[in-house]
Amino acid sequence: MALADGFDVDRAFCPDFHHAVELVGRRWTGVILRALLHGATRFTQIRDAIPELTDKMLSARLRELEAEGIVTRRVTDDVPVRVDYALTEKGRDLSAAITSLSDWADRWATTGDR
Amino acid sequence: MALADGFDVDRAFCPDFHHAVELVGRRWTGVILRALLHGATRFTQIRDAIPELTDKMLSARLRELEAEGIVTRRVTDDVPVRVDYALTEKGRDLSAAITSLSDWADRWATTGDR
Numbered sequence: 001m002a003l004a005d006g007f008d009v010d011r012a013f014c015p016d017f018h019h020a021v022e023l024v025g026r027r028w029t030g031v032i033l034r035a036l037l038h039g040a041t042r043f044t045q046i047r048d049a050i051p052e053l054t055d056k057m058l059s060a061r062l063r064e065l066e067a068e069g070i071v072t073r074r075v076t077d078d079v080p081v082r083v084d085y086a087l088t089e090k091g092r093d094l095s096a097a098i099t100s101l102s103d104w105a106d107r108w109a110t111t112g113d114r
Numbered sequence: 115m116a117l118a119d120g121f122d123v124d125r126a127f128c129p130d131f132h133h134a135v136e137l138v139g140r141r142w143t144g145v146i147l148r149a150l151l152h153g154a155t156r157f158t159q160i161r162d163a164i165p166e167l168t169d170k171m172l173s174a175r176l177r178e179l180e181a182e183g184i185v186t187r188r189v190t191d192d193v194p195v196r197v198d199y200a201l202t203e204k205g206r207d208l209s210a211a212i213t214s215l216s217d218w219a220d221r222w223a224t225t226g227d228r
Binding site (some may be wrong): 013014016022030049093094109 | 121122123125126127128131132133134135136137138139140141143145148149152153154155159162163164165182183200204207208210211212214215216218219220221222223
């Protein structure tokens with residue numbers, strides 16, 4: 001996506017980007033994705049890593065991410081039943097964008113101007 | 115940000131990333147940033163590039179971005195008064211993350227699995 005100097009109205013808006021940025025940026029979704037990218041696989045691992053995240057909200061966001069094809073939910077018929085979450089290829093492919101935004105946050109937050 | 119295989123609970127959550135991803139991902143903010151990155155400088159340029167974006171919502175989001183130090187608003191004492199918006203260094207530095215997410219959206223949306 002070359003960023004023009006003049007105003008490039010045709011390429012300024014992209015509905016797919018619009019959907020993606022508001023999906024990833026939805027309340028809690030970004031930090032849940034980041035936890036998964038950091039290797040979390042269990043519900044309690046994700047919930048306990050993220051302050052103030054409730055079970056109800058985490059369940060809702062994981063269902064949305066499943067519906068988007070970003071996360072899979074695998075149930076193992078054990079006693080007790082075991083549930084593991086994993087990023088799909090589509091989910092893992094978000095790593096570059098999440099890392100890039102994380103690095104931006106590190107650069108600008110550390111200067112204390114927020 | 116190295117992505118561990120095992121679960122890296124200490125680095126799984128970052129409050130600065132949490133703030134950043136929900137700032138950029140807020141309703142309309144991502145596509146407004148993208149329009150600015152594509153060279154938009156005037157209020158009407160941004161509004162007309164983004165379907166269904168209202169004046170009221172665009173004004174609110176531009177004020178938030180100004181408060182975050184991501185956008186500047188320059189008033190030229192002309193007849194009529196001229197207002198130009200521009201990304202700050204902090205704002206321009208979002209380009210990599212926005213581009214990365216745009217590319218992700220292009221990759222995955224084009225396969226029609228959304």
